[in-house]
Amino acid sequence: MTSIxxxxxxxxxxEMLRRMLTIRRFEERASADYHAGKIFGVVHCYIGEEAVAVxxxxxxxxxxxxxxxxxxxxxxxxxxxxxxxxxxxLYGRQTGYCKxxxxxxxxxxxxxxxxxxxxxxxxxxxxxxxxxxxxxxDGKAGVAVSFFGDGASNAGPFHECLNIAATWKLPxxxxxxxxxxxxxxxxxxxxxxxxxxxxxxGYGIPGLTVDGNDVFAVYQAAHAAVERARSGGGPxxxxxxxxxxxxxxxRRGLPDPRDRAEVEAWQQRDPIGLLERRLREQGELDVAxxxxxxxxxxxxxxxAVAFAETSPLPLPEQATEDVFAA
Amino acid sequence: xxxxxxxxxxxxxxxxxxxxxxxxxxxxxDPIAPLxxxxxxxxxxxxxxxxxxxxxxxIGAAGCGYRPIVDWRQVTFSFVAMDxxxxxxxxxxxxxxxxATFPILYRAAVGGGTQLAAQHSQxxxxxxxxxxxxxxxxxxxxxxLKGLLKTAIRDNNPxxxxxxxxxxxxxxxxxxxxxxxxxxxxxxxxxGTDITVVALAWLVHEALAAAEELAKEGISVEVVDxxxxxxxxxxxxRSSVHKTGxxxxxxxxxxxxxxxxxxxAVVTEDATTFARLQAPVRRVCALQVPIPYSPVLENHVxxxxxxxxxxxxxxxxxxxxxxxxxxxx
Numbered sequence: 001m002t003s004i005x006x007x008x009x010x011x012x013x014x015e016m017l018r019r020m021l022t023i024r025r026f027e028e029r030a031s032a033d034y035h036a037g038k039i040f041g042v043v044h045c046y047i048g049e050e051a052v053a054v055x056x057x058x059x060x061x062x063x064x065x066x067x068x069x070x071x072x073x074x075x076x077x078x079x080x081x082x083x084x085x086x087x088x089x090l091y092g093r094q095t096g097y098c099k100x101x102x103x104x105x106x107x108x109x110x111x112x113x114x115x116x117x118x119x120x121x122x123x124x125x126x127x128x129x130x131x132x133x134x135x136x137x138d139g140k141a142g143v144a145v146s147f148f149g150d151g152a153s154n155a156g157p158f159h160e161c162l163n164i165a166a167t168w169k170l171p172x173x174x175x176x177x178x179x180x181x182x183x184x185x186x187x188x189x190x191x192x193x194x195x196x197x198x199x200x201x202g203y204g205i206p207g208l209t210v211d212g213n214d215v216f217a218v219y220q221a222a223h224a225a226v227e228r229a230r231s232g233g234g235p236x237x238x239x240x241x242x243x244x245x246x247x248x249x250x251r252r253g254l255p256d257p258r259d260r261a262e263v264e265a266w267q268q269r270d271p272i273g274l275l276e277r278r279l280r281e282q283g284e285l286d287v288a289x290x291x292x293x294x295x296x297x298x299x300x301x302x303x304a305v306a307f308a309e310t311s312p313l314p315l316p317e318q319a320t321e322d323v324f325a326a
Numbered sequence: 327x328x329x330x331x332x333x334x335x336x337x338x339x340x341x342x343x344x345x346x347x348x349x350x351x352x353x354x355x356d357p358i359a360p361l362x363x364x365x366x367x368x369x370x371x372x373x374x375x376x377x378x379x380x381x382x383x384x385i386g387a388a389g390c391g392y393r394p395i396v397d398w399r400q401v402t403f404s405f406v407a408m409d410x411x412x413x414x415x416x417x418x419x420x421x422x423x424x425x426a427t428f429p430i431l432y433r434a435a436v437g438g439g440t441q442l443a444a445q446h447s448q449x450x451x452x453x454x455x456x457x458x459x460x461x462x463x464x465x466x467x468x469x470x471l472k473g474l475l476k477t478a479i480r481d482n483n484p485x486x487x488x489x490x491x492x493x494x495x496x497x498x499x500x501x502x503x504x505x506x507x508x509x510x511x512x513x514x515x516x517x518g519t520d521i522t523v524v525a526l527a528w529l530v531h532e533a534l535a536a537a538e539e540l541a542k543e544g545i546s547v548e549v550v551d552x553x554x555x556x557x558x559x560x561x562x563x564r565s566s567v568h569k570t571g572x573x574x575x576x577x578x579x580x581x582x583x584x585x586x587x588x589x590x591a592v593v594t595e596d597a598t599t600f601a602r603l604q605a606p607v608r609r610v611c612a613l614q615v616p617i618p619y620s621p622v623l624e625n626h627v628x629x630x631x632x633x634x635x636x637x638x639x640x641x642x643x644x645x646x647x648x649x650x651x652x653x654x655x
Binding site for chain 1: 351373381382385418421422423424425426428458483
C-alpha cells in the first residue's frame with residue numbers, strides 16, 4: 001500500500017489521521033458521557049472501524065452524499081460534520097443537529113451530504129440509492145455512498161438496491177463494514193459465504209474485499225469505485241473487514257459474547273496506530289507532529305462539549321414542531 | 327362540463343404537474359402508457375418489483391431536491407415497504423430536526439367490490455393515519471381526486487393518495503381549466519338538517535343514494551365527505567353534527583381502531599358538539615374479517631346503501647324521531 005500513500009499529499013495523509021483520531025476521541029468521550037448520564041438512550045461506538053469511514057470519505061468531494069447506520073458518529077465526522085452540533089445533539093440540546101429530536105442514532109447534516117444515521121439495520125440503503133439516482137439525474141458526476149454492516153447485507157433492501165443500482169448504472173458505492181458481528185451474533189453463523197463482496201457477482205458489479213483497518217487500502221478501493229461511478233460505470237460493492245472494539249452498544253449489562261483474545265488480536269491492528277506508524281516510517285510525521293494533531297483534536301472536542309453544555313435545552317412544546325414541513 | 331373517469335382524472339393531474347415541474351418523476355412496476363409516451367423512461371421509470379427499494383429511494387431523491395411519485399398500485403404492495411414508510415418516510419423530517427424536506431407522493435388503490443379476495447381488497451388507511459408525519463386522502467369523485475393529487479404533488483411532505491378500486495371507471499365532471507383542492511378540507515356533498523352521514527369514497531355515493539331515498543319520506547340527510555384523512559377537517563364534521571344532532575359514519579374499512587372510530591371520537595370528545603347529539607353515534611363499516619372472494623360473501627361483508635338507510639332509521643328512532651314521530655309531521 002505504500003505506492004498509494006506515496007501518491008497522496010502528506011497534508012491529506014495527516015488529515016486522515018486527524019479525522020480518525022477525532023472519531024476515536026469523540027467516541028471515548030461519548031462512552032464516558034453516556035455512563036455519566038449526560039447522554040441518554042443508547043450510544044453505539046465506532047472505535048476500531050475509523051479507517052473505513054475516513055478512507056471512503058477521503059475519496060469523496062463535498063457535493064457527494066453518504067448515508068450511515070446506527071453506528072453513525074464516525075461517518076458524520078469523516079464527512080466533515082460540526083462537532084459542536086454533534087455533541088449538542090447527544091446532549092439533547094436545542095442547538096444539536098436535530099434540535100434534540102434525534103440523538104445518537106439520527107444525526108444528519110444534509111448541507112454536507114450526510115443523509116443521516118439510521119436506527120433500522122439496512123434502513124438507509126434504499127434512501128441513499130435514491131440519492132444516487134438524484135445524482136445521476138442531476139448529471140453533474142456526483143456519487144452516493146451507502147455505509148452498512150455485515151448484518152444489513154442479509155436484509156432484503158441490500159439485494160433490491162444492488163439490483164436496481166446495477167441495472168440503472170447508478171453512481172453508487174456500497175460499503176459493507178464487516179466487523180464480524182451483527183450485535184451479539186457472529187457473521188459466520190448467518191452468512192452462507194464468508195465474503196460479502198462475493199455477492200456482487202450476482203448483480204454483475206465489481207466486489208472487493210479490503211483490509212478495513214488499513215485506511216490507504218480503503219481509500220484506494222473507494223477512489224477506484226468513485227472514478228468508476230463518476231464516469232457512468234455504475235455501482236461497486238466494497239467489503240471492509242474490520243472490528244469494533246467495544247460491545248454492540250454502551251448499555252450497561254449488555255452481554256458481549258466475543259472471545260477476549262479475538263478482541264485483543266484486532267486491537268493489535270489498531271487502524272490509527274497503523275496509520276501513525278506508516279506516516280512516521282515515511283518521514284511525514286514525528287512525535288511532536290503527532291502530539292500537535294492530538295492536541296488539536298482534544299481542543300476541538302473540549303470546545304464542542306463546552307458548546308453543548310452551555311446550549312439551551314429544547315422547550316417541551318417544541319416536541320410538536322417539525323412533524324410536517326411548510 | 328366534460329366528464330372523465332376517476333383513473334383519467336388522476337393521469338391528467340400527474341401529467342399536468344409533470345409538465346409544470348421537471349423535478350417530478352414517477353416510479354412504478356408497470357408504467358402508465360400515456361405518461362410514458364409523453365415523458366419517456368427517465369421520468370416515467372419502470373422499476374423492478376422491489377417496493378422497499380423504490381419507496382426508500384423516493385425518500386433519498388426527495389431529500390436531494392426531486393419530487394418523486396411512487397405508485398404502489400394496490401395498497402397491498404406497500405406492506406412489503408413498511409420499514410421505509412413507517413420508520414423512514416413518516417419520521418425523517420421530524421427526527422432530523424426539520425433540516426430537509428421530503429416531497430413524495432405515494433399512490434395506492436384500496437377497497438373491495440372487485441372480487442380480488444383478502445389481500446387485494448383492503449382498506450388499511452387507518453394504519454397509516456396512526457403514524458405522525460404522513461398526509462393522506464381518499465377522494466370519492468374524479469374532480470376531487472384530480473384536485474387533491476395536484477396539491478399533494480406540490481406539498482413538501484410525504485402524502486399518500488388512496489384511490490378507490492370501485493371508483494376507477496366511474497365518470498364525473500372535471501373542468502378543463504387548472505384547479506387544486508386544499509388538503510384538509512371536507513366537502514358537503516349534500517346539505518341536510520336531520521342527520522349527518524360522514525362517508526368515504528364509494529360509500530359517499532351509497533350515502534347519497536340513501537339520502538335520496540329517505541328524502542321521499544321527508545328525512546333530510548347531510549352527506550359529508552372528508553376527502554382528506556390527514557389532516558382531517560374536524561371543523562366541518564363537527565359543525566355538521568352540531569346542526570343535525572345525529573351522526574352515522576360509513577366506511578369500507580372495518581370498524582376496529584378505524585377511520586370511523588376517529589370521526590366518532592372527534593365528534594364526541596368536543597363538548598359543544600357532544601351536547602347537541604340526540605342519539606348515540608352509529609357506524610356502518612365492513613365486518614371485521616379478511617375480505618372473502620365469492621360475491622355472495624363479499625357483498626355480505628361490505629356496507630352499502632341499504633345498511634346506511636337502516637342505520638339512519640335506527641339513529642332517528644333512538645333520538646325520538648322514528649316512524650311514529652315522522653308520521654306526525
